[in-house]
Amino acid sequence: MNLTLLALLAGSGPSWAQSSTCSSVSIVDELTCSSEISGRITTGTPSELGGASAPNYYSCGDPYAPLSQLGGDQSYQFSCLSSGSGTLRVSDLDCDLDIYILGDTCDPYSDCVAGSTAARTATDSVTFPCTAGDTYYVVVEGYGYTTSGGGACGAGEGNYTLSFDVSAGTGCPEDCDDGIDNDYDGDIDCDDSDCAADPLCDCDEDDDGYDALSCAGTDCDDTDAATYPGAPETADGADNDCDGTVDEGTDWYDDDGDGVTEEGGDCNDADPTVHPGAAETADGVDEDCDGIIDEGTSAYDDDGDGYSEDEGDCHDGDASISPDATEIMGNGIDDNCDGIVDDGAGDADGDGFTTWAGDCNDEDGTIHPGAEELPDGIDNNCDGVTDEGTAAYDDDGDGWSEAAGDCNDADAQINPDATEITDNGIDDNCDGDVDEGGDGFDDDGDGFTENGGDCDDANASASPSSTELPGNGIDDDCDGDIDEDDTIDGDDDGWSTEDGDCDDGDGWVNPGSPEFCDGVDNNCDGVVDENCVGDSTVDATGDGSACGCAVGSPLSGLLGLMLGTLALVRRRRQSHRDRQRP
16 A cells, blocks of 8 residues: 555545544543453454444554554543653553543544554554543554454464553653652652542541551541540540640649549549648648548537637637636636636636646646647647548558558548559559559550550550561560561562562662672672672663672673563562552
């Protein structure tokens, strides 16, 4: 066929083709830059674009030939995110198939963007200009089923695989999990705005507005929307506001460090001197949280006669004795608290009480009925009980006084010998810690309790905010997986640290790499630059830098380098395919 005939055929294409749209074309799948899709055209595959009864000519291809396209075809849809040059690769061909890129009308005659009709090859490719937002159609044409000769498709043939060569242009968006800057914009994977909506890059799993610690964020528990920096702290055993302290500001937290929380009965958790069992002092404050102010002190009116010891009551255990009372002569009592008993008769120590009026030691003016009881082992107020109302007295009868270490001497269940009851908000054993040993207590001080997700509360290095350390057999970050980072191939060279990669940040260093004369143990055998002699150099990486290499056999060294590089590429491609498989 001569060029004149070719021109006539190109100018006399079927009229229906020029008005064709894609509404009648079946789309097999939508391609993305990370797609690797395999298909097969058989003799039973319908021809939707080539024409079932009359030839239709694709107006593009290299070399161009107005070939009769009566074979079956399969169409795919593609749209690029940014304008550039895209290259589509077709591989695994076992017979003569052609590939075409059509515009949004799917018209093979007037809207053919690019194509290839290469014959007798197992691989092919077509490069085309891709405009951001435009829709393109990739057509695999079964030309080989309508012709004969070399490359024609036989029974069981017609296989193909489609994939994009992401290194050939900028028409592809970023793949979010391959460690490669696919679109050449300087941002890789989740750092690229193309991946903003990808679930792999969702650093705010609980949608509370704060990124997880694993994404360099500040959310200490990204599985709980109620936990984030600045969240209101609640009494739940978790560090809701991510400040490292659990339950602060709630009734479960011992704010003043006195061993008792509000939940445990502390009536003022901002003052460590105020809590159940505290010593009451004459200061107008209810220190022991029993609802009574200054009881047992000289400021309290014990007998209810309107006067306390501080106000002049010389016997605050008897309402008939006070500064307002009338002195009764001959009873041996200073009834009106003026310091004189019965006009001074019979009171040897001058304390206002005679022996027969109840003074148990009339030789000591500090000892008499109504005197202040002191923690001195003496019955100062002559009531028959020693040291009552002081820190030396065992008020609750549990064998411990405040002076001996009882942190709540009004409750016999609380003392240094008691067993700590978890989750009751009380320091039962008076050791200064509340609820230790329970799921609501942060035993290892890492800011998390068992209730808050700490999987090992005896190990401060294991918590939801910790980083998983490879190879230690411990679930460091409490996510249920142990050493999950061991199998990650950091440099995408097909070898992880677990596989023996001695430098997982350098793709040229792994057990499958050839040894280069560059001062590095490239093949991870523990020996650097083995078999290197002389001072000749080879640019092994292609970046313009040279390294010393052996001069004994340049051809064998170069061949080894090429074979090692091919093995490395093959392993990388296989690793990429493995990750793409569901």
